[in-house]
Amino acid sequence: MKQTITFNLNGEPVEVEIEPHLTLLQLLRDKLEMTGTKEGCGMGECGACTVLLDGKAINSCIFPALEVEGRNVTTIEGIMDSQGNLHPIQKSFIEHGAIQCGFCTPGMILSAKALLDENPNPSEEEIRNGIAGNLCRCTGYLQIIQAIKTVREQT
Amino acid sequence: MGEIAMQEFINVGKRIPKADAAEKATGKAIYIQDLKLPGMLYGKILYSPHPHARILSIDTSKAEKLPGVKAVLTGYNIPPIKFGFYKDNTPLKAHKVRSCRDEVAAVAAIDPEIAEEAIDLIKVEYEILPAVFDPEEAMQEGAPLIHEEHLGGKEKKPTNVLNLPWRLVAGDVEEARKNSAYVAEDRFKVTWVTHCCMGTSGCVAQFDLKNNLTMYANTQIPSLAQRDFTEALTTMGLSGKKVRVIKTTIGGGFGSKLDTYAFEYIAILLAYRTRKPVKIVFTREEEFFATSPRQPAIIDIAQGCTKDGKLTFRDVKMILDNGAYTSWGATTPSVMMMPISSLYKVPNVRYIAKCVYTNNTYCQAMRGYGNPQATFAIDSQIDILAEMAGIDPLDFRLRNANTPGEITPQNFKVQTCGLRECIDAVAQKLDWRQNRGRRDGRGIGMASMIHVGGGARVYKSDGCGTIIKIDDFGTVNVFTGATDMGQGADTVIAQIVAEELGVRIEDVVVIHTDTDVCPWDVGAHASRTTFVAGNSARGAARKVKEQILEVAAKSLGEQPENLEIRDRVVFSKGDPEKKSPLGKILRASHYTTGGRMIMAEYFYDPQNENLDREFKGNLSVTYAYGTHGVEVAVDKETGEVKILRYIAAHDVGKAINPMLLEGQVYGGAVMGIGYALTERLILQNGKVMNPNFLDYKILTAKDVPNIEAIVVETEDPFGPFGAKGIGEPGLVPTAPAIANAIYDAVGVRIKDLPITPEKILKALKEKK
Numbered sequence: 001m002k003q004t005i006t007f008n009l010n011g012e013p014v015e016v017e018i019e020p021h022l023t024l025l026q027l028l029r030d031k032l033e034m035t036g037t038k039e040g041c042g043m044g045e046c047g048a049c050t051v052l053l054d055g056k057a058i059n060s061c062i063f064p065a066l067e068v069e070g071r072n073v074t075t076i077e078g079i080m081d082s083q084g085n086l087h088p089i090q091k092s093f094i095e096h097g098a099i100q101c102g103f104c105t106p107g108m109i110l111s112a113k114a115l116l117d118e119n120p121n122p123s124e125e126e127i128r129n130g131i132a133g134n135l136c137r138c139t140g141y142l143q144i145i146q147a148i149k150t151v152r153e154q155t
Numbered sequence: 156m157g158e159i160a161m162q163e164f165i166n167v168g169k170r171i172p173k174a175d176a177a178e179k180a181t182g183k184a185i186y187i188q189d190l191k192l193p194g195m196l197y198g199k200i201l202y203s204p205h206p207h208a209r210i211l212s213i214d215t216s217k218a219e220k221l222p223g224v225k226a227v228l229t230g231y232n233i234p235p236i237k238f239g240f241y242k243d244n245t246p247l248k249a250h251k252v253r254s255c256r257d258e259v260a261a262v263a264a265i266d267p268e269i270a271e272e273a274i275d276l277i278k279v280e281y282e283i284l285p286a287v288f289d290p291e292e293a294m295q296e297g298a299p300l301i302h303e304e305h306l307g308g309k310e311k312k313p314t315n316v317l318n319l320p321w322r323l324v325a326g327d328v329e330e331a332r333k334n335s336a337y338v339a340e341d342r343f344k345v346t347w348v349t350h351c352c353m354g355t356s357g358c359v360a361q362f363d364l365k366n367n368l369t370m371y372a373n374t375q376i377p378s379l380a381q382r383d384f385t386e387a388l389t390t391m392g393l394s395g396k397k398v399r400v401i402k403t404t405i406g407g408g409f410g411s412k413l414d415t416y417a418f419e420y421i422a423i424l425l426a427y428r429t430r431k432p433v434k435i436v437f438t439r440e441e442e443f444f445a446t447s448p449r450q451p452a453i454i455d456i457a458q459g460c461t462k463d464g465k466l467t468f469r470d471v472k473m474i475l476d477n478g479a480y481t482s483w484g485a486t487t488p489s490v491m492m493m494p495i496s497s498l499y500k501v502p503n504v505r506y507i508a509k510c511v512y513t514n515n516t517y518c519q520a521m522r523g524y525g526n527p528q529a530t531f532a533i534d535s536q537i538d539i540l541a542e543m544a545g546i547d548p549l550d551f552r553l554r555n556a557n558t559p560g561e562i563t564p565q566n567f568k569v570q571t572c573g574l575r576e577c578i579d580a581v582a583q584k585l586d587w588r589q590n591r592g593r594r595d596g597r598g599i600g601m602a603s604m605i606h607v608g609g610g611a612r613v614y615k616s617d618g619c620g621t622i623i624k625i626d627d628f629g630t631v632n633v634f635t636g637a638t639d640m641g642q643g644a645d646t647v648i649a650q651i652v653a654e655e656l657g658v659r660i661e662d663v664v665v666i667h668t669d670t671d672v673c674p675w676d677v678g679a680h681a682s683r684t685t686f687v688a689g690n691s692a693r694g695a696a697r698k699v700k701e702q703i704l705e706v707a708a709k710s711l712g713e714q715p716e717n718l719e720i721r722d723r724v725v726f727s728k729g730d731p732e733k734k735s736p737l738g739k740i741l742r743a744s745h746y747t748t749g750g751r752m753i754m755a756e757y758f759y760d761p762q763n764e765n766l767d768r769e770f771k772g773n774l775s776v777t778y779a780y781g782t783h784g785v786e787v788a789v790d791k792e793t794g795e796v797k798i799l800r801y802i803a804a805h806d807v808g809k810a811i812n813p814m815l816l817e818g819q820v821y822g823g824a825v826m827g828i829g830y831a832l833t834e835r836l837i838l839q840n841g842k843v844m845n846p847n848f849l850d851y852k853i854l855t856a857k858d859v860p861n862i863e864a865i866v867v868e869t870e871d872p873f874g875p876f877g878a879k880g881i882g883e884p885g886l887v888p889t890a891p892a893i894a895n896a897i898y899d900a901v902g903v904r905i906k907d908l909p910i911t912p913e914k915i916l917k918a919l920k921e922k923k
Contacts, residue, residue, distance in 0.1 A: 035189035036182020038406075040353050041439035045848035048353055076182035086180065094176040097814040100822065101641030102179025103186060103353035103406035132857045135848060137351050137407050138641050139818055140825030141856040 007068040010078025024060040024068060025049045028075060036076040036106050040135070047134030050107035051075050057114035059133070076106035079113060088151050089113055096147035100138030108134045112148045121152055165722070166653040166660050167876045170814035174645040174665060175404070184404040187357035187373055188436055195359065196225055198425050198435040199270035200418060201260040201277050202445065203252035206514035206841030207286035207299060210250055210259065210279060217276040218262055223269035226428040227277070229260045233424050236390045238383060238415055241317070241481035243302060244517075246420035252281070253301050253479035254514055255842045256445045258417045263425040263433050287315070288841055290476040290511035291453065301479055301512035315512040317477060321488035323496060323770045325564030326503030331468035335459030337543040342455050343532040344907035347836035348829070349448040350521055351853050354406015356446055357436035358419050360426035367397040368423060373405050375412040375638050376678035381670050383415040387423060402668040408640035409826070410520035411446055413680055414482045418445070443846030447519030448836050450484040451476045454532040458501070464546040466555045468503035469533070471495050477510040477517060484518025485510045487525030489613065492770055494529045494887075496565035497778075498605045499537070499555035504564045514841045520680065522823065523883045526606055527830060527890060531908065534602035534891035538898060547591070548895065549582050552603060557780065566771040567778060571869035571879075573806030574603060574780040580804040580865045581784035591899060596791060597799070598900025601784040602891035608808065608879030609776030609871070610761040611681035618760035619688045620674025621695040623652065625703075625753045627745060629723055629738045631656060631663045633695070636676025637688035639667055642882055643815035644684045648692045650811055651875050655696035656703075657720030658737065674756065682779065682880030685811060689875035691759035698755035703737070706744045706753070711735055761873070777871045779879045781805035783824065783892040789900040791919060794912030796832060796897060804865035805884055809877030813866065816881055820864040823885020829854050831890035835909050 002017045009032075018027055025042075028034045028051070037060060040048030044062035051060045052074035079087040089112050092098070099105050108131060115122055115130035122130060127148050128141075136144065178184040215227040230249030238244050248257045260277050264270035287293040293301075293315040300313050307314040332338060359371040368388060374380045377400045384398045405412065418435050426433040437445065453474045459467040477485050488508040495506045541551035556578060561569040578601070581587075585599045610617045622634040633652050639645040649663040656663075667673060676688065704715040707725040711718065711733055719728050726734035744750055764772035786800040803820050810816045833852040837844040845851045870877035890908055898904050903918035 029189075033191075034182075035185070038182075038186070038354070039188060040355075041848055043439065043847060043849075046353065046439075076180075080181065086177065090177075090180040093180050094172045097170070097173065097818045099173060099176045099179050100643070100818060101353065101405060101407040102175070102184055105179050106182045109180060128856045132855045135351075135353065135853060135855065137353050137409070137826070137853060138822050140821035140823075140854075140862065141859050142821045142862060143814075143818055145856065 003066065005066060005069045007070060008072045010074055018065050020066055022065040024051065024063040024065045027065040028060060034075060034077055038103055038106060040103065047111060048104050048107045050110045050134060052110055052114055055114060055117055057111045076110060088154060089116070092147040092151045093144070096143045096150065098139060098144040098147040104134055104136040108136065108144060116151060124149065164654055166650040167811050169650065169812065171646060171650060171660055171812055173643050173815060174649060186354050186406050187359070187371060187403045188354065190359055190371055190403055192359060192361060192432040195432040195434055196263040196265060196425070196429055197267040197270045198261055198263045198422050198433045199274045200258050200421060201274045203255055203257040203259050205252060205281055205283055206255050207284040208252050208281035209284060210252065211282055212280045213260060214278040215260060218273040221269065221273045221276060223265040224262055224273045225265065225431065226263045226425050227260065227273065228421070228424055228428065234391045236387045236420055238420060239481050240483070241485065244417065244480040246417045246424060254516055256516055258421065261421045261425060263429050286514040286841060288513055288515055290474050290513055293511045293513045301514060317481065317485060317510040317512065319485055319510050321508035323492045323504065323506040323565065325496065328468045328470045328503045328505040331503040332459055335467045336462040337540060338457060338459040339536050339540040339543060340457040341536055341539065341906060342453065343535065344453055345528045345531060346451045346908060347448040347838065348834045349443060349446065349836050350407065350409040350411040352407030352409065352411055355437040355439060355442040356418065357434065358422050359432055359434040360422040361432035362426055362430065366393050369399045369401060371401050371403055372419065373412050374400065374402060375408045375640060375680065377402060377638060377670050378636065378675045379678055380415050384423065387420055391427060400670040402638065405640035408679065409522045410524065410680070412640070413520040413678060440846045443851065444516070444843040447482050447484060447517055449521040450487050450518040450525065450528065452528050454528070456532045456536055458536055458540050460540055460544055464541065464544050464551050464554050466499055466501040469495060469501045471506045473508040475508060475510045476515055477512050478515045479512060480517040482517055483520040489766065489770070491525040491529035492565060493607070494526055494533055494605055497557070497563035497567050498530065498533055498603065499552065500557060500561065502564065515838055516843065522826060522886050524681070526604070526883070526887045527827065530602065530604055530887050531890040534888060535894045535906065538600070538895045539904065549578070549587050549601065552578050557605065566773055568773045570777040570873065571808065571871045572778065572780055573867040573869045574782065576867045577780055577782035577804035577806055578603065580867065581782045581802045584802045584863065585784045585786060585800065590786070594900070594902055596900055597786065597788050598896045598898065599784065599786045600892050600895025600899050601782055602888040602895060603782040604780065604884055604887035606779045606884050606887060607681050607775035608686065608779030609873055610683040610687045610763055611775050612763045612765045613681065614677055616677055616760055617683070617687060617763060618758055619676040619691040620756060620758045621691040622674055622756045623695045623699045623754060625699065625741055627738065627742050629658060629662055629741060631658055633663060633665045633692060634673045635665060635667050635688055635692060636674045637667055637684045638679040640679060642819060643812065644688060646815060647685050647811045648688055651689050651692050652696045654876065655693050656700055658723055662723070682882040682884065684882070685878050686874055686880050687759060687761060689878060691757055693875045694757035694759050695755050698757060699753060702753050702755065703740060707735060707740045710740065710743055776873045777808070777879055779806060779881065779884050781884045781888060783888045785892045785896040787893065787896040787900055789897055789915060791901060794915035796910065798828065798860040801860045801862045802865065803862055803885060804867060805881060806867045806869050806879070807881050808871035808874040808879035809868050810866050811876060811878050816866065817864045819881045820885040821862050823883065824862050824889055825854050825859050827886040827889025828893065830886070830908060831893040832909050
């Protein structure tokens with residue numbers, strides 16, 4: 001039995017018919033073909049699927065799609081400005097070598113965004129806590145932490 | 156060398172962001188998970204639940220009838236494809252399963268859910284066989300045979316011991332032992348750890364109307380994978396058909412993609428059967444239990460020294476758990492030989508290793524390729540031996556440190572060698588003399604490493620090809636055989652070409668993803684890409700530059716040797732006013748009667764040697780060295796280890812891109828800290844018990860210490876602009892450095908990895 005949901009995706013209203021068991025990640029990747037959000041584990045353990053729901057970082061792989069009804073979802077595709085300029089966090093990640101294989105990157109950037117939106121001046125410990133749910137196997141995190149610190153200092 | 160040091164570089168040595176970073180930061184990069192072809196089917200695999208069993212029957216009738224299912228394959232209805240370098244593995248197993256990851260059946264369906272449902276409908280009857288999980292038991296007479304047809308030894312009898320006689324002898328170990336003032340003998344154990352690439356394994360196989368195969372793959376060995384798949388096509392009756400390997404963006408490699416796997420052959424077979432593209436992507440659980448981890452080993456090691464701390468001998472016996480099939484894990488002893496023979500100066504060396512079949516998961520290459528296992532034993536024991544001799548381990552290491560020009564017992568010809576500088580740097584940063592030997596719960600330790608830094612001739616060729624062409628506007632297309640899996644090959648190669656050619660980094664596009672257009676390469680292994688692909692790219696750039704200067708010489712009325720290119724301008728060295736924009740020269744070359752394309756190819760195969768029958772030879776053109784130093788705090792109540800400081804000093808030859816290089820060092824060291832302290836794939840009766848990130852603990856951002864990377868530049872005369880490899884070294888000395896620091900902190904020596912709080916507590920209790 002399909003159900004219709006309406007929500008706001010990256011600033012645009014979306015109406016879509018879905019099977020009720022669908023996760024938000026499946027909705028984004030399979031139904032809407034927005035593959036910027038990654039699936040790293042499907043069990044809510046790695047953070048690769050992180051998106052923002054009303055500004056808060058969530059693991060979309062274990063989040064029921066039905067529950068985004070009427071709410072705001074932001075994905076990696078939605079954080080550049082209207083002219084298509086990269087978000088300062090994206091720029092900082094690029095400039096600090098915070099990206100190697102890049103599979104964790106979209107989720108990592110969104111966790112960083114949720115953190116900085118809520119707390120524009122986080123301490124290093126707060127940065128580490130803010131991305132603790134996002135696993136990265138390539139970088140050892142240090143350049144990611146530096147990238148986030150630098151955004152903090154710029155704003 | 157002097158000339159290199161003197162030069163001012165524009166692109167080399169600069170912190171240039173990774174070429175594909177923006178694609179990745181915006182979610183636009185296409186990984187295998189993101190690839191969807193028209194009409195694509197989804198493949199799923201049924202694995203054995205038993206570590207060792209006879210297959211009595213497989214009933215696939217229900218699965219076949221499920222709407223949406225397009226093909227069901229078992230080991231009984233596929234051609235006899237064999238793969239792995241020992242050719243003991245098949246895509247789907249018939250008659251018998253030998254491990255819990257054995258592929259028994261596979262389906263292709265119109266969506267992943269139907270494929271999953273179909274898998275559940277397949278009924279397999281097994282007769283359970285006695286299994287063996289301990290390699291020492293598996294070596295005993297009467298142990299269950301994993302491959303009954305596998306014969307070995309002089310009598311050619313059935314055995315679980317592989318016919319891989321790893322044996323390196325140099326000098327006289329027995330005599331040296333007798334003459335040693337001190338001898339340490341220990342047994343170390345290392346267990347399975349796994350790559351944990353954030354992007355799971357996967358592929359899409361597609362046949363065209365003529366039965367040529369396009370394989371979208373995550374691979375570190377495009378050219379060798381192409382050969383493997385071509386061989387499979389031949390077995391399928393498709394001899395002479397072509398294979399094209401296209402790499403999607405790779406979500407991490409670390410050695411895991413150095414071989415071809417059952418799931419890839421299964422996708423090929425399903426695609427051929429259904430005439431549709433077939434995609435197989437692993438779940439995270441599959442990634443944990445059905446990919447091949449680092450080789451576990453039981454290491455018996457003895458080392459001796461003179462009264463004044465000169466190493467006299469090193470004697471190592473090793474038993475490696477091969478698992479049920481054979482991949483590159485079984486050849487890791489060829490790399491373990493390197494630190495065993497050549498880390499520090501040790502005149503007499505013996506190393507004997509046996510690989511043994513068991514009913515466990517089979518093993519593969521993982522960052523360092525055996526080196527971290529061997530170095531853990533060697534450099535932990537260096538501290539033990541130093542203590543016996545009453546010598547500070549820092550002095551002990553300095554006394555035995557490798558030096559330039561040395562020829563090691565394995566016949567490695569050491570070129571540049573910055574080991575002493577690395578040891579000194581670490582000692583200084585840790586304030587060694589001040590801080591060592593407190594035994595108050597805080598301690599410091601160090602360990603060193605050697606690794607191939609100038610390629611490694613493990614195959615007949617260690618080569619890599621490059622093709623460069625330049626268009627009308629000065630865009631430089633570099634087609635390289637190299638593979639980028641995140642480490643930055645795409646960027647480092649662009650920097651080398653830009654430097655050599657005198658163009659800007661943004662003018663260079665590196666293409667590395669398609670065997671139909673990219674030249675041959677032996678693969679992204681052995682930390683060889685910067686060195687080998689870099690030298691190859693530089694060679695091609697030199698040839699292209701010559702062509703440009705020939706064309707420019709005519710239009711500028713100068714001799715080519717008097718011309719130079721810098722920042723997209725060709726100019727006369729004697730008269731800089733005599734100049735022309737590069738684009739204009741290039742267009743002139745095209746829009747001229749009798750014009751020419753500006754393009755060149757270059758194949759670089761380093762002057763290194765295959766190991767001979769005694770496993771000796773100059774495996775690499777140059778060697779990479781490094782030393783890690785750690786300060787830890789150990790909680791005596793809980794056994795918990797906290798890393799307070801971490802110094803990683805590496806002789807890198809020359810940092811082509813210091814930012815990406817630091818990323819390799821940080822990433823390697825953090826993976827190494829996991830190896831030392833937290834990571835362990837737990838196998839119980841052959842089954843992986845922790846196939847998820849909750850129970851298999853890789854470090855998070857909260858767990859990682861700040862790491863100070865110290866770059867020692869020795870300007871290797873053979874490296875591209877002086878560079879050596881750095882992909883693996885960051886992981887190699889981590890575990891022994893931490894183990895040594897723990898000993899310094901609380902006086903307990905842990906000899907098996909990972910060093911968990913439980914092991915420390917137990918050792919502390921036993922000490923009391």
